[in-house]
Amino acid sequence: xxxxxxxxxxxxxxxxxxxxxxxxxxxxxxxxxxxxxxxxxxxxxxxxxxxxxxxxxxxxxxxxxxxxxxxxxxxxxxxxxxxxxxxxxxxxxxxxxxxxxxxxxxxxxxxxxxxxxxxxxxxxxxxxxxxxxxxxxxxxxxxxxxxxxxxxxxxxxxxxxxxxxxxxxxxxxxxxxxxxxxxxxxxxxxxxxxxxxxxxxxxxxxxxxxxxxxxxxxxxxxxxxxxxxxxxxxxxxxxxxx
Numbered sequence: 258x259x260x261x262x263x264x265x266x267x268x269x270x271x272x273x274x275x276x277x278x279x280x281x282x283x284x285x286x287x288x289x290x291x292x293x294x295x296x297x298x299x300x301x302x303x304x305x306x307x308x309x310x311x312x313x314x315x316x317x318x319x320x321x322x323x324x325x326x327x328x329x330x331x332x333x334x335x336x337x338x339x340x341x342x343x344x345x346x347x348x349x350x351x352x353x354x355x356x357x358x359x360x361x362x363x364x365x366x367x368x369x370x371x372x373x374x375x376x377x378x379x380x381x382x383x384x385x386x387x388x389x390x391x392x393x394x395x396x397x398x399x400x401x402x403x404x405x406x407x408x409x410x411x412x413x414x415x416x417x418x419x420x421x422x423x424x425x426x427x428x429x430x431x432x433x434x435x436x437x438x439x440x441x442x443x444x445x446x447x448x449x450x451x452x453x454x455x456x457x458x459x460x461x462x463x464x465x466x467x468x469x470x471x472x473x474x475x476x477x478x479x480x481x482x483x484x485x486x487x488x489x490x491x492x493x494x495x496x497x498x499x
Contacts (some may be wrong), residue, residue, distance in 0.1 A: 328368040330343070
């Protein structure tokens, strides 16, 4: 079952070059780093049996991820209600750090995606957004953007579609983040967003039902999620399981 999708991992795997036997495409690995150059990742544990200190540098960490075959999805930025890109909780990325990372990624043929938390409501200012993207990419020449789609209200789908279209107009990659509660399948399908984006990151989170909890972390749960997203108009080979 896992061979029929791409995988957005919490950890980097070394099998990035393996062929997907279902689609015939290479398996693509994406590693999310939520707050690069600010918050180092470490194992989570409810007691002290696993150490929480992070004894590594950012350069060595990114070297490890890229050498393991991972593309990168870097967080820390958002789209404000003004349609402009701004920092999230912490400061801007390290310019020198990103420059070095960009060179390593290019040498390895890997992609860097900027993850944007989205706070758009009823309107989207395309001109402001495009200007903001161009300014952002002067310092951080990313390959594209992942935009969160956290609106279950179908009336907001048009704003999301305009955002995706603006990114595509700039010849950049665009990925969409979805959970089961973020969309109504038929209304979402009618927008055509699922066909416009390059990939869709599907967040496999259980719902508050006995059946969902019982099946979570099983093949059936993942298969049901894939089916639901296909019904919403997203090609199977565009899906990334998170």
